[in-house]
Amino acid sequence: MTTGVLAQQLVNALSLGAIYAMIAVGLAMIYGVLRILHIAHAGIYAAGAYLGLYFYGLTGNFVIALLCAMLLAGVLGGLVERFVYRPMIDKPRIVILIASIGLFICLSDLFRILAGPHQLPFNVPEMQTQYTLAGLRMSSADLFILVGTATIFVALWLFMQKTRTGFAIRAVAQDLEAAKTMGIDADRCAFLVFVVGSAIAAFGGVMVGVLYNAVYTTMGDMIAYKGLALIVIGGFGSMSGAVLAAFLLGLTETLVTTYTEIPLSREGIAMLLLVLLILFRPQGLLGRA
Amino acid sequence: MNTKWISRTVSLVLAAGCIALLAGAPVRAADTIKIGFFGPLTGPFAGLGIDAKKGADLAVSEINGAGGINGKKVELVSYDDRGNRAEAVAVVRKLIEQDKVIAIVNGSLSLTSIAAAPVVNAAKTPMVVAYANAVGVVKGHEWVFRWASVADVQGWVMGHEAVKAGKKTFALFMQDEEYGRGIINGAEKALEKLGGKVVYKKAVAPTEREFRAFLTEVKNLNVDAVFASGFGPVLTAIGRQGSELGVFPKAQLYVGCDLNEIDWYTGIGQHGDGTIGTLEFIVPTDHAFTKAFHKRWQDTYKTPVVTHEAGLTYDAARLMFDAIKRGGETQDGIRKALAATKSFMNLSGVNVSYTELREPLLPIALGRWDSKVKDIRLVRIVDDPKLIDPRPWYQYYK
Amino acid sequence: MIGEYHLTILILMGIWMIVALGLNVLSGYAGLFNLGIAMYMGTGAYTSAMLTTGYGFSFWSALPIALGASALMGLLAGLPSLRVREDALAVMSIGLVFVFESLLIYLPYFGGPVGIGRIPMPSIGGEPVGKFTYLLIVYVAVLSVVLSNARLARSWLGLAWESMRDDELAASATGRHTPRFKLYAYCIGATYAGLGGVLYAHFINYITPYDFGFLPSIYVLVMVVFGGLGTIRGPLLGAAFLTAMPELFRFVQDYRNLIYGGLLVFMMFFEPRGLLGKGSWVMRAIRLRPEKPVGAVAGKTVR
Numbered sequence: 001m002t003t004g005v006l007a008q009q010l011v012n013a014l015s016l017g018a019i020y021a022m023i024a025v026g027l028a029m030i031y032g033v034l035r036i037l038h039i040a041h042a043g044i045y046a047a048g049a050y051l052g053l054y055f056y057g058l059t060g061n062f063v064i065a066l067l068c069a070m071l072l073a074g075v076l077g078g079l080v081e082r083f084v085y086r087p088m089i090d091k092p093r094i095v096i097l098i099a100s101i102g103l104f105i106c107l108s109d110l111f112r113i114l115a116g117p118h119q120l121p122f123n124v125p126e127m128q129t130q131y132t133l134a135g136l137r138m139s140s141a142d143l144f145i146l147v148g149t150a151t152i153f154v155a156l157w158l159f160m161q162k163t164r165t166g167f168a169i170r171a172v173a174q175d176l177e178a179a180k181t182m183g184i185d186a187d188r189c190a191f192l193v194f195v196v197g198s199a200i201a202a203f204g205g206v207m208v209g210v211l212y213n214a215v216y217t218t219m220g221d222m223i224a225y226k227g228l229a230l231i232v233i234g235g236f237g238s239m240s241g242a243v244l245a246a247f248l249l250g251l252t253e254t255l256v257t258t259y260t261e262i263p264l265s266r267e268g269i270a271m272l273l274l275v276l277l278i279l280f281r282p283q284g285l286l287g288r289a
Numbered sequence: 290m291n292t293k294w295i296s297r298t299v300s301l302v303l304a305a306g307c308i309a310l311l312a313g314a315p316v317r318a319a320d321t322i323k324i325g326f327f328g329p330l331t332g333p334f335a336g337l338g339i340d341a342k343k344g345a346d347l348a349v350s351e352i353n354g355a356g357g358i359n360g361k362k363v364e365l366v367s368y369d370d371r372g373n374r375a376e377a378v379a380v381v382r383k384l385i386e387q388d389k390v391i392a393i394v395n396g397s398l399s400l401t402s403i404a405a406a407p408v409v410n411a412a413k414t415p416m417v418v419a420y421a422n423a424v425g426v427v428k429g430h431e432w433v434f435r436w437a438s439v440a441d442v443q444g445w446v447m448g449h450e451a452v453k454a455g456k457k458t459f460a461l462f463m464q465d466e467e468y469g470r471g472i473i474n475g476a477e478k479a480l481e482k483l484g485g486k487v488v489y490k491k492a493v494a495p496t497e498r499e500f501r502a503f504l505t506e507v508k509n510l511n512v513d514a515v516f517a518s519g520f521g522p523v524l525t526a527i528g529r530q531g532s533e534l535g536v537f538p539k540a541q542l543y544v545g546c547d548l549n550e551i552d553w554y555t556g557i558g559q560h561g562d563g564t565i566g567t568l569e570f571i572v573p574t575d576h577a578f579t580k581a582f583h584k585r586w587q588d589t590y591k592t593p594v595v596t597h598e599a600g601l602t603y604d605a606a607r608l609m610f611d612a613i614k615r616g617g618e619t620q621d622g623i624r625k626a627l628a629a630t631k632s633f634m635n636l637s638g639v640n641v642s643y644t645e646l647r648e649p650l651l652p653i654a655l656g657r658w659d660s661k662v663k664d665i666r667l668v669r670i671v672d673d674p675k676l677i678d679p680r681p682w683y684q685y686y687k
Numbered sequence: 688m689i690g691e692y693h694l695t696i697l698i699l700m701g702i703w704m705i706v707a708l709g710l711n712v713l714s715g716y717a718g719l720f721n722l723g724i725a726m727y728m729g730t731g732a733y734t735s736a737m738l739t740t741g742y743g744f745s746f747w748s749a750l751p752i753a754l755g756a757s758a759l760m761g762l763l764a765g766l767p768s769l770r771v772r773e774d775a776l777a778v779m780s781i782g783l784v785f786v787f788e789s790l791l792i793y794l795p796y797f798g799g800p801v802g803i804g805r806i807p808m809p810s811i812g813g814e815p816v817g818k819f820t821y822l823l824i825v826y827v828a829v830l831s832v833v834l835s836n837a838r839l840a841r842s843w844l845g846l847a848w849e850s851m852r853d854d855e856l857a858a859s860a861t862g863r864h865t866p867r868f869k870l871y872a873y874c875i876g877a878t879y880a881g882l883g884g885v886l887y888a889h890f891i892n893y894i895t896p897y898d899f900g901f902l903p904s905i906y907v908l909v910m911v912v913f914g915g916l917g918t919i920r921g922p923l924l925g926a927a928f929l930t931a932m933p934e935l936f937r938f939v940q941d942y943r944n945l946i947y948g949g950l951l952v953f954m955m956f957f958e959p960r961g962l963l964g965k966g967s968w969v970m971r972a973i974r975l976r977p978e979k980p981v982g983a984v985a986g987k988t989v990r
Binding site for chain 3: 330331368369374375376378379382383385386387400403404407412425465466467470494687
Binding site: 035037084087093095096098099101103104106107108109110112225228229232262263264265268270271272275278279282 | 714720767770771773774775777778779781782783785786788789790792793794901905908909912916941942944945947948949950951952954955956959
């Protein structure tokens with residue numbers, strides 16, 4: 001494999017990793033605060049794609065459509081927390097997990113009922129310009145993903161580290177009881193975490209829709225499982241771990257599926273890494289031991 | 290009283306209640322001809338099943354508009370198999386036993402039809418398979434007839450065509466299930482025979498959409514042509530991403546019959562120009578019948594695009610009606626009539642004859658995608674029996 | 688008169704009842720979160736399918752081997768799972784079932800994504816059995832599983848599981864060898880699931896890796912929780928109802944998945960113990976002695 005090809009593969013892997021990161025970071029936040037495996041997150045991600053498509057059709061402006069999608073997805077996520085998870089918070093974990101699965105199934109079918117079973121194209125001409133830099137090919141969609149991801153992460157980091165609310169969220173994630181005795185409103189933190197995490201997932205959904213020019217009802221399926229793998233690999237609840245895991249996964253998938261004959265699919269690879277990690281490093285890459 | 294035994298009885302009673310509810314609809318009076326239909330109407334492959342149903346529905350409304358068969362109206366009883374094998378088995382059993390259909394028009398995929406075929410065969414109900422291409426669906430099942438091509442034939446034609454056009458090195462993308470494997474099997478055998486060199490081969494799942502890594506490697510290998518087998522979304526992804534990366538049009542892309550799928554039409558954008566597909570019919574051609582059909586289709590469904598499942602199912606339904614007219618309203622009569630079909634005109638105006646294997650000697654229409662008009666243009670109809678004969682392919686499948 | 692269609696549904700119900708009971712042993716009795724039960728079902732199914740189609744075994748001679756293979760798979764999957772608990776365990780089970788499905792798809796030895804076909808029906812006295820006889824075979828199996836399950840629950844193993852489930856830390860402190868009990872749970876649960884798999888393979892007569900992946904595992908989990916985790920009647924009802932559901936709801940066939948998902952969420956809100964779970968509304972309505980809710984369902988909450 002020449003360096004040129006390797007470089008191109010790295011570029012390919014980068015936007016893949018960025019999308020995974022968008023999803024994983026929300027999941028990790030949610031897990032950190034509520035200890036919930038939020039499988040329905042993948043449904044919000046797909047909803048984001050559909051919303052983005054809808055608003056783009058309505059306004060013709062991609063950025064506005066993206067922001068509207070993120071906003072509405074955030075609202076949707078908040079509603080889910082408030083009306084589905086919060087009432088169940090004292091029930092056994094398995095109950096919440098099944099409710100999450102039920103919600104995901106509902107959402108996926110809702111997309112089919114509202115938008116039809118066919119794959120819908122998400123054609124944004126500005127995102128389709130191809131750039132060739134030093135022999136590497138990228139589309140403007142790829143660049144937008146990378147820039148957007150970086151911006152979101154910086155904003156998120158600032159929020160978590162430099163604001164009071166961010167501090168509150170981190171406190172709740174670390175030790176719920178202690179946080180409550182300090183007077184922190186855990187419910188509000190949970191709500192916020194869902195809103196923010198869902199908005200970020202929607203960004204991922206919209207960008208995937210644009211990148212592959214396809215929005216379809218089952219687009220959340222693989223994300224649901226990989227998302228779980230990512231928060232485990234990253235270290236339950238660790239946001240930076242989840243992001244790291246996401247990029248590593250993007251890279252591993254790209255290289256392994258292209259150049260080896262390992263008898264595993266993309267998902268299989270993610271899952272194998274997950275199993276190995278749980279066995280040998282159960283706290284994940286960056287989790288607390 | 291023993292709690293456990295009571296509760297177990299309760300649950301069994303509830304289960305029995307479920308069965309009672311399943312006792313099914315009363316059998317209706319025989320003043321209609323009931324034909325069964327099943328396909329993926331929901332689930333990940335719903336696009337295919339829904340289009341197939343459109344084709345079937347149009348055929349039914351046409352024949353009923355013309356007075357039905359022998360004065361009786363045709364009633365299409367359709368069920369959703371969700372693209373799931375076990376469900377397909379349950380559904381055909383329901384059609385046969387509860388709805389008592391006289392015959393079945395199959396609007397489903399290879400993977401579900403392969404599971405359903407033995408059941409239909411054992412029940413001695415004639416079935417015409419509209420668009421599933423895997424050999425296993427028909428092989429060994431006396432009562433199952435296919436209207437579409439055998440997947441391997443498409444690959445065989447593809448291989449011949451490419452070598453004839455001077456291509457020497459090839460990359461293969463194979464959707465890893467019965468249909469995709471069949472096409473690539475045919476293609477590989479052709480390349481073996483004609484001296485083409487395969488330098489890259491990748492098997493992908495039907496849900497795969499990320500091909501850039503693979504295509505980067507293919508670009509690096511500088512092949513003359515790429516063969517791809519898969520459903521609409523897979524082909525569209527390959528076509529698009531390959532074009533974005535600069536693999537096409539430098540290399541020629543050949544794909545299977547799912548070029549004619551709504552996903553390609555709506556998803557390929559300005560890419561994909563010049564892609565060649567091995568199709569089973571083509572709309573519109575210059576034939577009067579095709580033009581008339583196309584007009585009726587547009588009036589009913591408000592779209593000019595006739596996907597291959599839609600067209601094939603339309604034809605399969607027409608074939609079924611024709612067999613009922615010739616053979617009578619008995620299952621054995623229908624089967625005999627189907628087996629005796631020497632020639633039937635498909636919607637491209639091409640006359641198709643049947644072989645003794647219950648497979649048609651279906652000419653393959655080579656189509657080229659024209660991105661300026663966003664449609665498929667006919668290149669040529671391949672009807673050389675040495676190329677389109679489905680019989681030699683049976684030896685590769687148990 | 689029972690036609691083939693009803694036979695099909697009844698047989699499938701019986702098969703899922705057996706697999707659901709297997710999951711119940713793992714998650715209900717021993718309290719081990721498991722979202723990948725289908726991999727054990729798949730082990731049984733594939734073992735029997737390959738032996739009968741490729742190596743000339745009969746259904747009956749392949750059966751003990753298939754069950755043994757399932758138990759072994761349970762052991763192999765259980766060993767690494769010993770170290771982890773709760774969420775990590777759940778995710779581990781997901782990971783394992785995905786890897787299992789993936790290997791089946793990509794290793795040609797197992798037939799690849801197109802799976803194994805033409806799996807024969809069992810023969811009695813030289814003749815392959817008819818559907819009705821197969822129904823009897825399946826329900827004999829269901830009965831055996833139910834009876835052995837009931838005995839198990841009352842045995843020393845069952846009691847050990849109960850104490851383990853209620854408080855793992857305390858149980859290990861009193862000197863009981865929890866790892867060993869966990870492994871027993873894996874082996875036994877896997878064997879039941881494997882039995883279901885064998886019956887499935889010979890009935891549907893064509894199996895693929897996708898039949899034994901994550902989604903089917905979730906369906907079984909839903910059956911068990913819907914009916915009542917930790918009971919025997921729960922998985923029986925859950926399996927029966929949820930197998931019949933797609934057929935019952937065929938008149939709204941367009942909305943089936945929506946209804947299924949909605950039903951799940953609804954159930955988790957109003958009756959998370961399961962319809963026939965201990966102390967559930969239905970159970971109390973039938974005015975049976977309202978049992979104190981014990982076990983996996985009442986324990987382990989989120990915070």
